[in-house]
Amino acid sequence: MGGSVSVSQLLIAWGxxxxxxxxxxxxxxxxxxxxxxxxxxxRGRPNQTLQPxxxxxxxxxxxxxxxxxxxxxxxxxxxxxxxxLMRMILVDYARAQHAAKRGGAxxxxxxxxxxxxxPNRAPDILEIDEALDRLAAVDERKAKVIELRYFGGMExxxxxxxxxxxxxxxxxxxxxxxxxxxxxxxxxxxR
Numbered sequence: 214m215g216g217s218v219s220v221s222q223l224l225i226a227w228g229x230x231x232x233x234x235x236x237x238x239x240x241x242x243x244x245x246x247x248x249x250x251x252x253x254x255x256r257g258r259p260n261q262t263l264q265p266x267x268x269x270x271x272x273x274x275x276x277x278x279x280x281x282x283x284x285x286x287x288x289x290x291x292x293x294x295x296x297x298l299m300r301m302i303l304v305d306y307a308r309a310q311h312a313a314k315r316g317g318a319x320x321x322x323x324x325x326x327x328x329x330x331x332p333n334r335a336p337d338i339l340e341i342d343e344a345l346d347r348l349a350a351v352d353e354r355k356a357k358v359i360e361l362r363y364f365g366g367m368e369x370x371x372x373x374x375x376x377x378x379x380x381x382x383x384x385x386x387x388x389x390x391x392x393x394x395x396x397x398x399x400x401x402x403x404r
Contacts, residue, residue, distance in 0.1 A: 218237060220241055228284050228285050248366065249292075249295075249366030276294065292361075307337060307339050348397070351393070355386045358390060362387060
């Protein structure tokens with residue numbers, strides 16, 4: 214494969230076992246994952262010990278695990294799964310940190326400035342994970358939209374393409390899902 218080849222084309226080629234596809238894919242995907250991880254971790258606490266490189270290395274190793282036999286459909290499919298993996302890695306990391314501190318606080322993060330529950334305290338990743346799981350039980354699509362947007366770093370247009378939705382639907386799902394999460398994290402929704 215020569216010239217400028219898209220991530221989607223490289224993922225499909227790699228899935229078919231074409232030689233050289235993974236070597237071309239790795240730097241493109243790694244750069245994008247690093248940008249997403251850096252942006253996500255920047256919203257965490259200032260003394261965060263988990264570095265973007267560690268987060269993406271772990272996510273990348275899991276994404277490329279040959280035992281998983283994933284048939285990549287597109288760039289959006291790949292980064293959608295990457296978003297889910299990053300969320301899982303951050304949750305596992307927060308749980309480990311919490312256990313290490315024996316009752317210490319989790320890792321505080323925000324999905325966005327508008328997601329702050331109160332000006333005094335941002336929810337930690339474990340609270341957000343629980344809230345997203347609860348939202349998924351009520352409305353799986355809204356939870357997926359939020360996960361792709363905030364954990365996957367996708368723009369609204371990319372989320373729409375990944376989920377086969379229109380951009381106005383994604384905007385509405387984000388607005389309503391964020392409102393639900395604010396209520397839940399603020400203690401107004403049923404736990």
